[in-house]
Amino acid sequence: MSRYDQIRPARVLSMASRRKLSVRVPATSANIGPGFDVVGLSLSLHLSLVVTYPWEPPAGGYVQPEITYSGEGADEVSLDAYKNLTTRVALYVLRCNAVRRFPSHLTMHVDNEIPFGRGLGSSGAAVIAGVLLGNAIGNFNLPTERLLDFALMVERHPDNVTAALVGGFVGSYLKELDEEATEAASVPLSEVLPEYPPDASEDWGLNPPVPPLGIGHYIRFGWSQSIRAVAIIPRFELSTARAREVLPTQYSRKDLVFNMQRLAVLTTALGQTPPDPDLIYEAMKDRVHQPYRKTLIPGLPEVTSRITPATHPGLLGICLSGAGPTILALATGGFEAIAEDARKIFEGFDISIDWKVLEVVGGSSVADAAE
Ligand SMILES: Nc1ncnc2c1ncn2[C@@H]1O[C@H](COP(=O)(O)OP(=O)(O)OP(=O)(O)O)[C@@H](O)[C@H]1O
Numbered sequence: 300m301s302r303y304d305q306i307r308p309a310r311v312l313s314m315a316s317r318r319k320l321s322v323r324v325p326a327t328s329a330n331i332g333p334g335f336d337v338v339g340l341s342l343s344l345h346l347s348l349v350v351t352y353p354w355e356p357p358a359g360g361y362v363q364p365e366i367t368y369s370g371e372g373a374d375e376v377s378l379d380a381y382k383n384l385t386t387r388v389a390l391y392v393l394r395c396n397a398v399r400r401f402p403s404h405l406t407m408h409v410d411n412e413i414p415f416g417r418g419l420g421s422s423g424a425a426v427i428a429g430v431l432l433g434n435a436i437g438n439f440n441l442p443t444e445r446l447l448d449f450a451l452m453v454e455r456h457p458d459n460v461t462a463a464l465v466g467g468f469v470g471s472y473l474k475e476l477d478e479e480a481t482e483a484a485s486v487p488l489s490e491v492l493p494e495y496p497p498d499a500s501e502d503w504g505l506n507p508p509v510p511p512l513g514i515g516h517y518i519r520f521g522w523s524q525s526i527r528a529v530a531i532i533p534r535f536e537l538s539t540a541r542a543r544e545v546l547p548t549q550y551s552r553k554d555l556v557f558n559m560q561r562l563a564v565l566t567t568a569l570g571q572t573p574p575d576p577d578l579i580y581e582a583m584k585d586r587v588h589q590p591y592r593k594t595l596i597p598g599l600p601e602v603t604s605r606i607t608p609a610t611h612p613g614l615l616g617i618c619l620s621g622a623g624p625t626i627l628a629l630a631t632g633g634f635e636a637i638a639e640d641a642r643k644i645f646e647g648f649d650i651s652i653d654w655k656v657l658e659v660v661g662g663s664s665v666a667d668a669a670e
Pocket residue numbers: 327329346372376377383384385411414415416417418419420421422423425459537538539540620621622623
């Protein structure tokens with residue numbers, strides 16, 4: 300798990316010129332069918348940062364952070380530390396704790412395996428990476444619960460960020476806040492994360508809204524080691540914001556009970572060995588978000604209804620991953636047949652896909668060293 304090492308032996312300090320922080324955050328799949336905005340699963344694709352800066356700032360004035368980036372999103376991500384999501388979140392954590400700016404001469408290399416806008420938690424991972432980075436740079440030693448508060452001020456649903464932070468199959472809820480705390484947690488994102496100009500003066504924007512205490516609460520469920528996640532990833536992006544716009548604001552009691560019945564069963568069923576396909580396939584059905592998102596993801600109802608445990612031995616259940624467009628099939632075998640048959644169905648809608656077999660992994664980690 301995360302390591303926030305504040306104690307550096309004097310011998311190491313005197314020999315080392317730079318501090319080196321390595322941050323690693325997993326991809327996540329949220330909802331798993333009926334658990335809209337409630338459950339998340341951490342998966343074996345990672346966002347990795349390597350950040351270095353001198354222990355003592357060299358003479359000659361402040362030098363702005365320099366970012367390099369490889370992997371998924373390299374053609375669209377901003378390399379400006381005041382616009383990049385990860386560094387803006389890190390700066391938010393620093394400024395809330397009275398640290399005005401990044402250390403001088405900071406370099407950050409990002410390597411990202413999580414595709415953008417596909418329902419695999421890329422933004423949640425970027426936010427968690429930023430929170431962990433701010434916490435480590437500032438030596439704040441914030442507990443997990445407080446790290447989550449900061450993440451929830453930026454990504455306002457807890458499922459992805461909680462699973463990315465603590466790892467595994469996780470359920471979470473947001474606490475009902477009192478009036479003052481509700482107000483503090485409702486500030487527009489543009490105020491939480493202003494785009495600080497590169498020449499930001501030391502006093503500008505020093506007082507961003509500090510998160511109320513204890514916004515998010517979570518629990519980790521059991522997970523059967525035999526289960527893998529087949530991610531069937533269409534080659535188009537769908538922003539979470541767009542996929543939330545199509546959802547209704549009110550639901551029938553019948554549909555809510557349908558989801559709650561299934562979610563209650565699912566959270567235990569996925570921890571049982573051997574897992575029961577008949578129980579899980581039905582328990583991964585949803586009436587709260589998937590029916591409305593099918594307009595944005597052609598082929599979604601066909602893939603989730605035609606690929607079943609009866610047609611594909613090894614399949615346990617199949618659902619939209621997060622806000623989509625990725626489809627998540629949980630299975631103990633038959634991975635290739637599941638993915639290739641999903642490919643054929645999507646091809647009928649002129650959609651190309653890539654697929655990967657992923658494992659459920661642990662949460663984020665931070666290593667702190669000298670170089
Ligand atoms: N590593 C990253 N660095 C900077 N910005 C990122 C990074 N990863 C994601 N983002 C930002 O987040 C956006 C995608 O967020 P969005 O919430 O729409 O999708 P997602 O997080 O991939 O999917 P979901 O929330 O459904 O799992 C990207 O377009 C980009 O602006």
